Amino acid sequence: xxxxxxxxxxxxxxxxxxxxxxxxxxxxxxxxxxxxxxxxxxxxxxxxxxxxxxxxxxxxxxxxxxxxxxxxxxxxxxxxxxxxxxxxxxxxxxxxxxxxxxxxxxxxxxxxxxxxxxxxxxxxxxxxxxxxxxxxxxxxxxxxxxxxxxxxxxxxxxxxxxxxxxxxxxxxxxxxxxxxxxxxxxxxxxxxxxxxxxxxxxxxxxxxxxxxxxxxxxxxxxxxxxxxxxxxxxxxxxxxxxxxxxxxxxxxxxxxxxxxxxxxxxxxxxxxxxxxxxxxxxxxxxxxxxxxxxxxxxxxxxxxxxxxxxxxxxxxxxxxxxxxxxxxxxxxxxxxxxxxxxxxxxxxxxxxxxxxxxxxxxxxxxxxxxxxxxxxxxxxxxxxxxxxxxxxxxxxxxxxxx
Numbered sequence: 001x002x003x004x005x006x007x008x009x010x011x012x013x014x015x016x017x018x019x020x021x022x023x024x025x026x027x028x029x030x031x032x033x034x035x036x037x038x039x040x041x042x043x044x045x046x047x048x049x050x051x052x053x054x055x056x057x058x059x060x061x062x063x064x065x066x067x068x069x070x071x072x073x074x075x076x077x078x079x080x081x082x083x084x085x086x087x088x089x090x091x092x093x094x095x096x097x098x099x100x101x102x103x104x105x106x107x108x109x110x111x112x113x114x115x116x117x118x119x120x121x122x123x124x125x126x127x128x129x130x131x132x133x134x135x136x137x138x139x140x141x142x143x144x145x146x147x148x149x150x151x152x153x154x155x156x157x158x159x160x161x162x163x164x165x166x167x168x169x170x171x172x173x174x175x176x177x178x179x180x181x182x183x184x185x186x187x188x189x190x191x192x193x194x195x196x197x198x199x200x201x202x203x204x205x206x207x208x209x210x211x212x213x214x215x216x217x218x219x220x221x222x223x224x225x226x227x228x229x230x231x232x233x234x235x236x237x238x239x240x241x242x243x244x245x246x247x248x249x250x251x252x253x254x255x256x257x258x259x260x261x262x263x264x265x266x267x268x269x270x271x272x273x274x275x276x277x278x279x280x281x282x283x284x285x286x287x288x289x290x291x292x293x294x295x296x297x298x299x300x301x302x303x304x305x306x307x308x309x310x311x312x313x314x315x316x317x318x319x320x321x322x323x324x325x326x327x328x329x330x331x332x333x334x335x336x337x338x339x340x341x342x343x344x345x346x347x348x349x350x351x352x353x354x355x356x357x358x359x360x361x362x363x364x365x366x367x368x369x370x371x372x373x374x375x376x377x378x379x380x381x382x383x384x385x386x387x388x389x390x391x392x393x394x395x396x397x398x399x400x401x402x
Contacts, residue, residue, distance in 0.1 A: 062223045066165060067123055073130065073161050074114040081107045081137075095145055102140045109133055127165040131174060134158050139181050146190040152182060152201060156208055163212040171216065175209035240314040242292060243299035251313035251321055255377060258325035263373025268331065270324035270338035271380050273367040273388035274302075274345070277396040279318035286358055293355045294362065305345045321384075327370070334370055335401075342366050342399040350397075363397035 081103050087093035088100050095103060113126045138154040145151055155178040163171030179202060186192050193201065238250040246254065258269050276298065283291040295318065302312045302320060311323040324341060327334035349364050367387030371380045387402030394400065 061227070062220065063120075063123070066127075067117065067120070069161075069164055070123065070127055070130070071114065071117055073165070074110050074117065077130070077134065078107055078110045078114070081110065094147075095141075098144045099140055102137055102144075106133060106137050128170075131158065131162045131166060131170065135174065135177060135181075138178075139185070142182070142185060142189070149191075152193075155182065155205065159205070159208045160212045163209075163216045167220075168213055168216055171209060171212055175205055179205055240316075243296055243314050245299050245303075245320075246311055246313040248313065248315055251311060251323065252377070254311045254313075254323055254325070255380070258323065259371070259373050259375070259377070261325065261373070262371075265326075266329050266373070268327045268329065268334040269371050270327055270334065270341075271369055271371065271384045272322040272324075272338075272342060272345075273381075273384040274320040274322065274364045275388055275392065276318035276349075277363045277365055277392075279362065282360060282362075290355050290358060290360075294353065294360060297353050297355075298349060298362070301348045301351075302345060305348050306341060310341075331370075338368055338370060339399065339401075342368050346397070346399060365391035365396045366399040367391055367402055368399055369402040 084093065084095060084103050085100065085107065088095045088103075109129070113130060116122050117126050135155075135158065138151070138158065141148065141151045141154065158178075159171065159175060162174040166174075182201060182205075183198065186198060238247060238253075239245070240247045255271070261267070262269055279291070279294075282294060295314075298318075298320070299312065299314065302322065306312060306322060306324070309325060311321075311325070313321045313323070315321060322341070322345065324338055327337050346364055346366060349362060352359050352361050354360070365388055367384045367390065369380060369383040369387060383402035387400045390402070391398045391400040
């Protein structure tokens with residue numbers, strides 16, 4: 001059957017409502033595309049758009065948790081260090097002049113780090129400064145407060161926080177540095193720890209480090225899996241799983257963006273509703289597997305027929321939408337350009353396709369409408385929908401303007 005293209009101006013065409021039949025748009029308004037795992041592979045990739053990406057590390061949930069945890073550590077460090085300073089000034093726990101000055105300086109540093117931690121990009125240097133300054137303060141206490149036999153306990157307190165803030169490599173480096181400092185300085189201490197105490201300290205530090213290494217490995221692995229699952233679910237909510245095309249939800253986002261852009265630029269856009277003629281006969285006679293293969297091939301051909309900036313979406317079944325967001329400001333040129341795209345799509349889809357020794361011929365009924373940036377979304381889709389039904393009423397395999 002030769003291909004025909006009937007053109008109507010937006011004012012000249014009066015959409016013909018289909019009695020007893022709801023529109024394609026309304027039929028898919030409250031439905032979602034079921035998940036389909038295609039039991040086949042095609043020779044060419046069918047990925048039509050880039051899937052939504054996962055959030056960057058600076059803004060994802062785990063980094064947000066780390067920033068909040070860092071704030072809590074900074075507050076806790078200030079409170080505890082301030083308590084030591086207050087106890088020394090009150091004569092309850094003398095630290096000595098060197099350690100008192102070091103602890104007071106640490107309090108000032110913590111306040112500064114807390115104020116700068118409001119900026120996401122400052123997280124890593126602040127975490128590094130807190131970890132290294134804490135290690136330096138513990139080492140100062142080891143050297144200058146010999147009356148406190150339990151001062152090495154503070155090295156243990158820093159292990160878990162460092163693993164959470166800086167990850168496994170940072171935690172391991174902290175542990176190694178603490179061991180080197182304790183073992184290297186012990187002989188020169190006013191009251192060195194005994195050999196038995198050193199063995200106990202070393203094994204305890206290694207055990208604590210191993211525990212937090214395993215904890216952070218499991219915690220971050222679990223978070224990443226949850227994050228990937230959420231990203232996958234988000235992609236499924238925006239992408240048709242069979243054809244990898246945008247679904248109705250993502251199409252509406254793209255259409256809203258096109259309207260906002262055209263409102264500023266004054267450009268015209270176009271929207272096509274496309275329905276495959278007699279697709280149900282193919283499904284009923286050859287089975288849904290062949291029907292699915294055909295839909296994937298149609299999606300591939302549609303995407304190959306439009307520009308990179310255009311959007312091809314699948315509503316469900318054999319119903320597709322093509323969004324042409326920018327056709328220029330000239331009305332006649334826009335109408336002519338949209339018509340050429342529609343004719344190209346019609347010609348491309350009319351080419352035979354062979355699956356499992358079955359050669360299939362499929363033709364589209366296309367409804368096409370132009371829109372400005374001020375056109376309501378519902379008006380756009382209803383005009384294109386009605387025009388598509390007009391194409392079917394006039395004999396199928398044609399393009400009708402709405």
